[in-house]
Amino acid sequence: MTDCPRSLLAVESANVQETATTSPDVELVASIREGDSTAETALYERYSARVYFLALSELHSKEDAEDVRAETFLRVLQSLRQDQLRSPGSLGSFIVGTALNVIREQARRRYKTQSLDERELNLSGERSLESAFIDAEAAQALEEAARRLKPRERAFLRMYYYEELPNEEIARSLGVKEERLRLIKSRALKSFREMYKQLTKG
Amino acid sequence: MTHQEIEEKEIIERYVRHKLPPEERLAFQEHYFSCDECFERAQMEARFISSVRGASAAGVLAKAQPDAFEASGAALWMRWLKPAFALATAASLVLTIALGWLVFKQIPGLRQEIAREREVREQIERENQQSIDKAREELQNERQQLELERSERAKAQKQIEELARNEPSQTNVPIVVLEAVRGGGKGNQLSLPTNAVRALIWLDVEPGNRFGSYQLQVLDSNKHLVETIAGAKPNSYGALVVNVSAKSLQSGRYVVRLYGVRSGQRELVGEYDLQVGRQ
Numbered sequence: 001m002t003d004c005p006r007s008l009l010a011v012e013s014a015n016v017q018e019t020a021t022t023s024p025d026v027e028l029v030a031s032i033r034e035g036d037s038t039a040e041t042a043l044y045e046r047y048s049a050r051v052y053f054l055a056l057s058e059l060h061s062k063e064d065a066e067d068v069r070a071e072t073f074l075r076v077l078q079s080l081r082q083d084q085l086r087s088p089g090s091l092g093s094f095i096v097g098t099a100l101n102v103i104r105e106q107a108r109r110r111y112k113t114q115s116l117d118e119r120e121l122n123l124s125g126e127r128s129l130e131s132a133f134i135d136a137e138a139a140q141a142l143e144e145a146a147r148r149l150k151p152r153e154r155a156f157l158r159m160y161y162y163e164e165l166p167n168e169e170i171a172r173s174l175g176v177k178e179e180r181l182r183l184i185k186s187r188a189l190k191s192f193r194e195m196y197k198q199l200t201k202g
Numbered sequence: 203m204t205h206q207e208i209e210e211k212e213i214i215e216r217y218v219r220h221k222l223p224p225e226e227r228l229a230f231q232e233h234y235f236s237c238d239e240c241f242e243r244a245q246m247e248a249r250f251i252s253s254v255r256g257a258s259a260a261g262v263l264a265k266a267q268p269d270a271f272e273a274s275g276a277a278l279w280m281r282w283l284k285p286a287f288a289l290a291t292a293a294s295l296v297l298t299i300a301l302g303w304l305v306f307k308q309i310p311g312l313r314q315e316i317a318r319e320r321e322v323r324e325q326i327e328r329e330n331q332q333s334i335d336k337a338r339e340e341l342q343n344e345r346q347q348l349e350l351e352r353s354e355r356a357k358a359q360k361q362i363e364e365l366a367r368n369e370p371s372q373t374n375v376p377i378v379v380l381e382a383v384r385g386g387g388k389g390n391q392l393s394l395p396t397n398a399v400r401a402l403i404w405l406d407v408e409p410g411n412r413f414g415s416y417q418l419q420v421l422d423s424n425k426h427l428v429e430t431i432a433g434a435k436p437n438s439y440g441a442l443v444v445n446v447s448a449k450s451l452q453s454g455r456y457v458v459r460l461y462g463v464r465s466g467q468r469e470l471v472g473e474y475d476l477q478v479g480r481q
Binding site: 047049050053054056057092093095096100132133134135138139141142143146154155157158161162163185188189192193196 | 215217218219228231232234235236241244245246247248249250251252253254255256257258259262263
């Protein structure tokens with residue numbers, strides 16, 4: 001996958017051109033339609049992480065996200081084999097739409113099968129479901145990044161992301177200007193990113 | 203959806219935090235399906251926010267207390283340091299201002315004042331020196347004058363003594379009493395015998411001590427000075443009696459001028475006609 005186009009308009013425009021000059025997605029779609037199994041593998045490699053992330057963002061469950069990924073690719077490949085994709089240049093949007101459908105079905109199915117207690121547990125523990133994104137490296141990276149921050153900045157992270165207090169209240173509580181909050185956020189994220197990359201590289 | 207829009211609206215963070223409306227959420231999902239950079243950033247932001255929430259829930263990111271920041275070690279240090287630093291800064295500021303005031307305002311003023319005083323003092327010293335020099339010069343002149351007078355006096359004394367030795371003694375010395383003459387009278391007459399060596403002139407002067415001494419000048423009819431007699435003082439009769447050389451007086455008309463001398467200044471006191479006749 002190449003660099004991001006600067007706008008959707010640009011994306012569409014690029015897609016039109018790519019259609020004419022055979023973009024990677026168009027080639028991929030064409031190959032899958034012709035029964036090329038390596039093209040199917042390439043499709044999976046290109047989009048599987050995105051589908052998983054999308055599903056995890058929506059369902060907050062690794063297991064459900066895995067199920068959504070598998071089901072989504074099954075449906076996408078079936079559609080491509082049967083030549084049901086009208087515009088091969090918009091393969092990404094097609095996969096997103098398919099994944100969201102699968103997610104909705106998954107959520108509906110889970111809702112039906114869950115007991116009332118489990119539903120209440122899920123509602124009250126919605127925030128804890130986001131721990132799906134946390135791995136050992138992320139936790140360590142945050143610890144390291146937090147160590148570099150001042151107490152005031154650490155307090156900001158908690159108040160902003162966990163307690164979800166309004167900026168105005170946080171600024172007043174910490175005795176800083178509101179404009180500074182964005183700077184703190186940016187510094188903390190940058191530090192976290194560096195630490196995480198360092199940890200995952202090793 | 204452009205990258206600028208994503209940045210300005212903080213789309214990635216809002217997506218992860220489920221703060222986007224459905225349309226924008228879908229638009230961003232479609233966007234990161236075709237954009238590696240935004241997908242990577244969205245994943246990282248999701249990890250970060252989840253980690254922050256997890257750490258907060260676990261108590262790793264402790265809840266902020268009202269004085270949490272100040273209660274930390276650094277804050278305690280700062281609590282002491284801030285007033286000290288402020289005090290030191292204030293003191294430095296005051297010293298700097300005072301120093302600046304001294305260097306740029308007071309010292310130049312004082313220097314100017316000192317220079318002015320020095321100049322005045324030098325001027326006074328110069329004037330004093332000039333006065334001293336002038337006084338010395340005057341003193342020197344007076345000394346020279348005195349010396350000259352002494353010398354002349356000694357010389358005159360010598361001449362007088364010489365004359366006295368040479369001159370023969372004389373009896374019946376001719377004398378004339380000078381009186382002021384008004385109108386056309388006979389006037390003051392002095393008859394000199396052919397063998398007369400000297401003649402006496404008698405003048406009455408005003409009583410009192412208005413003048414320290416008198417000076418007598420004898421002038422001929424052409425106003426040429428014939429003889430001067432100085433340092434004359436009145437006798438017990440309140441009259442001046444002066445001795446003139448008979449040789450310098452020829453037959454003819456003379457004028458005798460009498461000056462009073464006071465503090466080195468002379469003042470004309472009287473003028474007398476004198477008719478000299480040789481026998």
